[in-house]
Amino acid sequence: MLKGKVAVVTGGSRGIGRAICERFAENGANVAFLYSGSAEKAEELKAKLLASGVKAEAYKCNVADFNEVSDTFKRIVADFGTVDILVNNAGITRDKLLLSMREQDFDEVLDVNLKGFFNTIKQVYPILAKKRAGKIINISSISGLIGNPGQANYSASKAGVIGLTKTVAKELASRGVCCNAIAPGFIKTDMTAAFTGENRLVSSIPLGRMGLPEEVASLALFLASPSSDYITGEVIRIDGGLAM
């Protein structure tokens, strides 16, 4: 489905990003992925991707740092020749009720979850516009659609991602580039592992369970493939019906 395409995935070392890297590689894409600290996990994933017969490389890069992102994408283009697909997935939480949320908690989350997406899109924008083809997939959240107590910073960042997605979709539509967002609900990853109210939460999900990273990866594959060529500026929930 993605044979010969070059995909860049941020936050590939763990969770949803890792599942996306694996699904893309299974479908023939060459995968460059970014991570921030998990060097061992990144090397392990790189080996797994290479074993599936595609080109793969891991890049340590803080997506919140514009210059680091710019240098990393220069290396990716030198290593892979081009970029066809960008998946903005790297994200963090610093959950607290707004009353006790520090300015630093707000800034850190916005810097990674929103500015980080700007930083990477800035790198691929001219490449995809020139090619007159390409796919940008941004991982938002249902928190950005409906809000969530304790996540003022996170919800604001994920709502911002939706505005960013629609604007990029409008700017690049005439160049045949699609830009869409995925809004997951509660997915089983390290990010939700510390969550204590799982039973209460699961009972409020119409489909009665948390989602799996592999299920989000299947949606990302669809949005990266020619099957979704007539979809742009869309936000697709994958949440077991939680936010309907």
Ligand code: NAP
């Ligand atoms: P996760 O398991 O915590 O993994 C986060 C990934 O992002 C890791 O690969 C991490 O790299 C990377 N990362 C964090 N900060 C980074 C930075 N500054 N620069 C580069 N990479 C960075 O998270 P997840 O649950 O898979 O979430 C992935 C995305 O889905 C996030 O955008 C999240 O907001 C969104 N989401 C998740 C859920 C959910 O229920 N899990 C729901 C809605 C939306 P290291 O391993 O090197 O730290």
